[in-house]
Amino acid sequence: MGAVHPLLTDTTPLPEGLDARLRDQLTFVIEVDRLKTILRQSPLAAADRRENDAEHSWHLALMVVLLAEHSDEPIDVGHTVKLVLVHDLVEIYAGDTPLYDAEAAHTQQAREEAAADRLFGLLPPDQAREVRALWDEFEARSTPEARFAKAMDRLQPLLLNWMARGGTWKSPGVTADTVRSRKAVIGDASTALWEAGRTLIDEGERRGWSRPSLS
Amino acid sequence: MGAVHPLLTDTTPLPEGLDARLRDQLTFVIEVDRLKTILRQSPLAAADRRENDAEHSWHLALMVVLLAEHSDEPIDVGHTVKLVLVHDLVEIYAGDTPLYDAEAAHTQQAREEAAADRLFGLLPPDQAREVRALWDEFEARSTPEARFAKAMDRLQPLLLNWMARGGTWKSPGVTADTVRSRKAVIGDASTALWEAGRTLIDEGERRGWSRPSLS
Numbered sequence: 001m002g003a004v005h006p007l008l009t010d011t012t013p014l015p016e017g018l019d020a021r022l023r024d025q026l027t028f029v030i031e032v033d034r035l036k037t038i039l040r041q042s043p044l045a046a047a048d049r050r051e052n053d054a055e056h057s058w059h060l061a062l063m064v065v066l067l068a069e070h071s072d073e074p075i076d077v078g079h080t081v082k083l084v085l086v087h088d089l090v091e092i093y094a095g096d097t098p099l100y101d102a103e104a105a106h107t108q109q110a111r112e113e114a115a116a117d118r119l120f121g122l123l124p125p126d127q128a129r130e131v132r133a134l135w136d137e138f139e140a141r142s143t144p145e146a147r148f149a150k151a152m153d154r155l156q157p158l159l160l161n162w163m164a165r166g167g168t169w170k171s172p173g174v175t176a177d178t179v180r181s182r183k184a185v186i187g188d189a190s191t192a193l194w195e196a197g198r199t200l201i202d203e204g205e206r207r208g209w210s211r212p213s214l215s
Numbered sequence: 216m217g218a219v220h221p222l223l224t225d226t227t228p229l230p231e232g233l234d235a236r237l238r239d240q241l242t243f244v245i246e247v248d249r250l251k252t253i254l255r256q257s258p259l260a261a262a263d264r265r266e267n268d269a270e271h272s273w274h275l276a277l278m279v280v281l282l283a284e285h286s287d288e289p290i291d292v293g294h295t296v297k298l299v300l301v302h303d304l305v306e307i308y309a310g311d312t313p314l315y316d317a318e319a320a321h322t323q324q325a326r327e328e329a330a331a332d333r334l335f336g337l338l339p340p341d342q343a344r345e346v347r348a349l350w351d352e353f354e355a356r357s358t359p360e361a362r363f364a365k366a367m368d369r370l371q372p373l374l375l376n377w378m379a380r381g382g383t384w385k386s387p388g389v390t391a392d393t394v395r396s397r398k399a400v401i402g403d404a405s406t407a408l409w410e411a412g413r414t415l416i417d418e419g420e421r422r423g424w425s426r427p428s429l430s
Contacts, residue, residue, distance in 0.1 A: 015418040045248040058273035078293020203230040
């Protein structure tokens with residue numbers, strides 16, 4: 001991917017004289033500016049455009065702080081925030097995979113693994129391992145923190161779709177039951193938030209903001 | 216400000232049947248979507264447009280995680296991340312005040328206090344107090360965490376200006392010494408990061424990316 005994705009700092013290299021470790025950290029910090037250019041499917045509530053991954057990641061982090069009390073299991077808020085801050089970084093090179101796009105989902109893992117190797121490899125080795133471990137934990141959902149982080153990742157676009165009176169609920173082939181089944185992981189972390197999420201999905205279906213389920 | 220700024224959820228109210236506390240939390244979570252529309256002066260490194268406050272806040276939060284080792288004093292990383300996640304929320308109603316705009320700085324405090332009252336007041340009272348305390352701590356810089364958060368807030372645009380080969384360093388009336396004096400607070404948190412910051416400012420001045428100092 002080197003030729004396709006030169007580093008941002010290749011165009012304007014950092015000056016001589018920086019400590020080598022700090023130079024690697026700043027190279028990474030500048031490279032991840034690209035997250036602001038990765039568009040998601042979700043429409044903003046506050047403007048007539050789609051959301052990008054950096055905005056989304058900030059929104060999730062703030063939601064973790066404010067909604068942590070609704071986790072069914074005790075969670076370390078600071079650690080959960082770290083998970084959401086890094087959870088979409090691989091999309092810088094792998095691109096966003098829409099929740100309702102089954103084709104893209106087939107190749108998602110391989111694309112994201114390659115992206116993780118390249119992107120996290122810019123960091124000093126100890127931090128590359130730390131960020132990789134955070135991403136792996138998020139993906140595996142093997143901890144209460146990862147389950148809550150994933151719940152935020154599914155609840156936040158649900159709120160945006162509500163505000164858009166449909167949004168991606170109107171994607172081709174999607175019914176209210178598709179939405180319910182893709183959002184059910186919220187319930188793995190929080191009974192209360194999944195109850196609220198279901199209320200929004202049910203009411204959205206009733207209002208015709210999503211396609212009715214087949215049953 | 217009520218007439219000027221109706222809530223986002225006034226246009227599409229949340230459905231009946233939500234728990235009252237959770238309804239207030241979600242109303243706030245949706246309202247802060249507006250942070251994504253507040254433009255800063257800084258140009259992105261990865262695209263030809265200005266940065267918004269949500270993107271900036273995410274970038275600072277990730278920088279806290281990756282650069283905390285450079286703090287001169289021990290800091291609680293999770294708490295420092297909370298400070299940067301909320302530090303610009305008041306700009307949702309008060310607007311961004313550019314670092315090099317002395318006029319706007321005069322009215323900044325009053326505008327931001329009013330914005331804080333209105334925005335944080337959407338939350339349940341205990342959380343309104345918690346978020347207000349985080350914002351006050353950030354503004355007062357009275358803790359190591361707040362000093363490090365402020366250092367990130369000054370270092371991040373410095374990196375973007377470097378990548379833009381000048382950026383807001385070329386604002387009217389600004390010289391390299393103005394930049395040095397506005398960025399010196401980085402040194403209140405981290406000797407190493409301020410040394411790096413000064414290296415970028417000095418080299419930028421040498422290359423003509425900022426106006427030379429008068430001396």
